[in-house]
Amino acid sequence: MRRSGKPFKEVVNEPVAFQDGFLLTTRSAIHWLKEWNGSEWRFDFDEALGKSVQEIRLINLFEIDHHVVAGVVDYDSGIGRVVVLGKNGKCSWMSDPGPVSDLFPSGRGTFVWSQTGYGKFE
Numbered sequence: 001m002r003r004s005g006k007p008f009k010e011v012v013n014e015p016v017a018f019q020d021g022f023l024l025t026t027r028s029a030i031h032w033l034k035e036w037n038g039s040e041w042r043f044d045f046d047e048a049l050g051k052s053v054q055e056i057r058l059i060n061l062f063e064i065d066h067h068v069v070a071g072v073v074d075y076d077s078g079i080g081r082v083v084v085l086g087k088n089g090k091c092s093w094m095s096d097p098g099p100v101s102d103l104f105p106s107g108r109g110t111f112v113w114s115q116t117g118y119g120k121f122e
Contacts, residue, residue, distance in 0.1 A: 012058055013058045019087070021034035021040065028055070029045060030042065042089060049072065056075065059101070064109055067085060081094055
C-alpha cells in the first residue's frame with residue numbers, strides 16, 4: 001500500500017466514502033484511495049497542527065459539496081483545528097487553533113464545530 005513513498009501508519013477511523021473511493025485516516029494524515037494500491041492524495045496533519053504533531057484524535061470526517069471536512073486534535077497539546085480540503089487534498093480553509101470538541105454537518109453545505117475548555121464555545 002504505497003504510492004506516495006510513505007507507508008500507511010496505524011488507521012484511527014473507519015473508512016469514509018468519498019467520490020469514487022474512500023478516505024482513510026491514519027495517526028498523521030488523511031489519505032484518499034480509489035483502490036488498495038495506494039493514495040491518490042494525502043493531507044498531513046502537521047500542515048494544520050504544526051511539525052511536532054505525532055498522533056491525532058479525529059473528531060469527525062465527512063463530505064460536504066465535494067469537499068472533505070475534518071476536525072482533528074493533537075493528542076500531545078490538546079489543540080485542534082477544523083480543515084476543509086478540496087478534491088485534490090489541498091487545504092482550502094482552516095479554523096483558528098483551539099480545543100475543538102465537536103464537529104458535524106448542519107445541512108446545505110454548512111457545518112458547526114464547538115470548542116470547549118477555558119470557557120470557550122463557538
